[in-house]
Amino acid sequence: MQKGRITLHICTKDRHSELALLLQSLRTQSFQEFDILILDDASGTPVHMNNFLQSIMTRMKLEGHKFKMLRNEQSFGCCAARNKCIEEDDFDNEFTCRLDDDVILEPDYLENLMGGIDRGYDMMTGVVPLMSTPEMIRETKYIGEIMNEKVFDKEGNIVKYGDECGFCYDGGIIVQTDEFRTNCIYRSEINKSVRYPDGLSHVAFREEGHFSMRAIIEGYKIGVHTGAVCYHLQTPSGGNRCSDYAEKVQIDEETFRKWMKQQFIKHGDFLKEYHKNGKYKK
Helix, strand or coil: EEEEEEEEEEEEEECCCHHHHHHHHHCCCCCCCCCEEEEEEECCCHHHHHHHHHHHHCCCHHHCCCCEEEEEECCCHHHHHHHHHHHCCCEEEEEEEEECCEEEEEECCCHHHHHHHHCCCCEEEECCCECCCCHHHHCCCHHHHHHHEEEEEECCCCCCCCEEEEEEECCCCCECCCCCCEEEEEEEEEEEEECCCCCCCCCCHHHHHHHHHHHHHHHCCCCEEEEEEECCCCCEEEEEECCHHHHHHHHHHHHHHHHHHHHHHHCCHHHHHHHCCCCCCC
């Protein structure tokens, strides 16, 4: 196993321009110990047939990064794609990093998250302001309160949303949290016991909630480095992928609520214990 090296999992569909910007931002990272696994989830034009993307990847190979390319001939959605990356990852690196295909990382993003790992966290994420609306970055004095927890009742309803690691910036504070966005680093051993759910739609709403809560139940500690910033482009160049998006979001929300209720029945108030102790103890 290569100590300190990361495998980046990138699932993409019909976002060639955004993927190129992400890859370019990876080339400028201060932390360069990573390899890349890309899963093309049935793009109309396959990633491997895009000459511009191929030129970037060729250059990155010369710079010391290994690549593995996967392609689904039929799209099965976000959760299935991410699980397939986990199953097909044979780089044997110590860490895994999941990245959206439409984000741009600041140059110290990976380095900051690895710094959180060095301080004892099993999973680390950053913050994700929208590229188009930087004015939504909030005042730093509120970050600790907003970032530090999400509260559920025993029926699985979200009582307090917290912030889900978005729209916040404070130059270098690491805080405990209970949920993270996609663009996170975690110890690869977590892949042995934590997967994305099978029962969500292609929209996969609340998929991070499922993944994060399962990790907490397994006893892992999650942190947010509020100095690690990546920008969400919010430019779906592939067009409208789901005509009944709102309906699927509601269905996934109900699925998550029922699942959370089951976890409270099975484990008690594990989130309260997690915030008290830093990890959940079964």
